[in-house]
Amino acid sequence: MENRMYPYGPGAGGYPPNQYPNVNVNQKMVYPDPNMAPAMKSPPAPNGDYCPSLPDYEYKNPKKEQVSPVEEKANGFLGVTNVLSICPCPPDEDVWAALVNPNGSRTKLSVQSICISNFSCYPLVAHIYFRPTLPVNAKMSSNITPADLSMSNARPKGQIHSGLLPNHPVNGVKAAIKIVPSNETISIDVDERWVVGAGTNIMVFLTSHCDDSNLKSTVSFEWQEQ
Structure with a gap:
């Protein structure tokens, strides 16, 4: 006969024990109380002592790339002399201009180009000397x-000197001779193949074979410092 009042058997709201005994139940065994949750234990997880650290989500400002002060300074320079007057009449003085690398500069000057402008109606002869002795009456160009120009202003090591010279330069080696036509400018492009070490110079010595004392010229240099 079906027990509709206690359909689920003894315990948990079922009929009282021994009222409707279950023939399949072993009376000698101790069954867990169905009204109480079993004390279940989770199996130990591997590396139970390991506690992973959470990622740091705090916003950080991007690190500004630092640039060396040496890199901020420009290493390419160019400059020009003041107007040089050629006077072949007595005392028969000629003019010169030089790119000078002073002693103790710890820098090499790699010449890129030399430009010579002739503002007169007569041609000029440009003698290029390596390592001549500089005259004492030199003027330094500013x-x-x-x-x-986008880089910070850098102070160049190289200097541009000019002046008068009654004779040809003393010492040094004459490396080249160029003719500068009247009212023209010539450019000597050497693409950094001429290197001026500390305590040396490259000189442009200008001469003319006419009697006009109003011959005028300028010399400009462009170089890299390393």
């Missing part, structure tokens, strides 16, 4: 600027 017309020197970095080639890259």
Whole structure:
């Protein structure tokens, strides 16, 4: 006969024990109380002592790339002499201009180009000397600027000197001779193949074979410092 009042058997709201005994139940065994949750234990997880660290989600400002002060300074320069007057009449003086690398500069000057302008009606002869002895009456040009204007102003090691010279330069080696036509400018492009070490110079010695004392010229240099 079906027990509709206690359909689920003894315990958990079922009929009282021994009222309707279950023939399949072993009376000698101790069954867990169905009204109480069993004390279940989770199996130990591997590496139970390991506690992973959470990622740091805090916003960080991007690190600004640091640029060396040496890299911020321009290493390319160019400059020009003041107007040089040629006077072949007595005392028969000629003019010169030189790119000078002073002693102790710890820098090499790599010449890129030399431009010679002739503002007269007669041609000039430009003698290029390596390592001559500089005259004592030299004037230093202030017309020197970095080639890259976007960089901070850098003080060049190279200097541009000019002056008068009654004779040809003393010592040194004559490396080249160029003719500068009247009212023209010539450019000597050497693409950094001429290197001026510390304590040396490259000189442009200008001469003329006419009697006009109003011959005028300028010499400009462009170089890299390393």
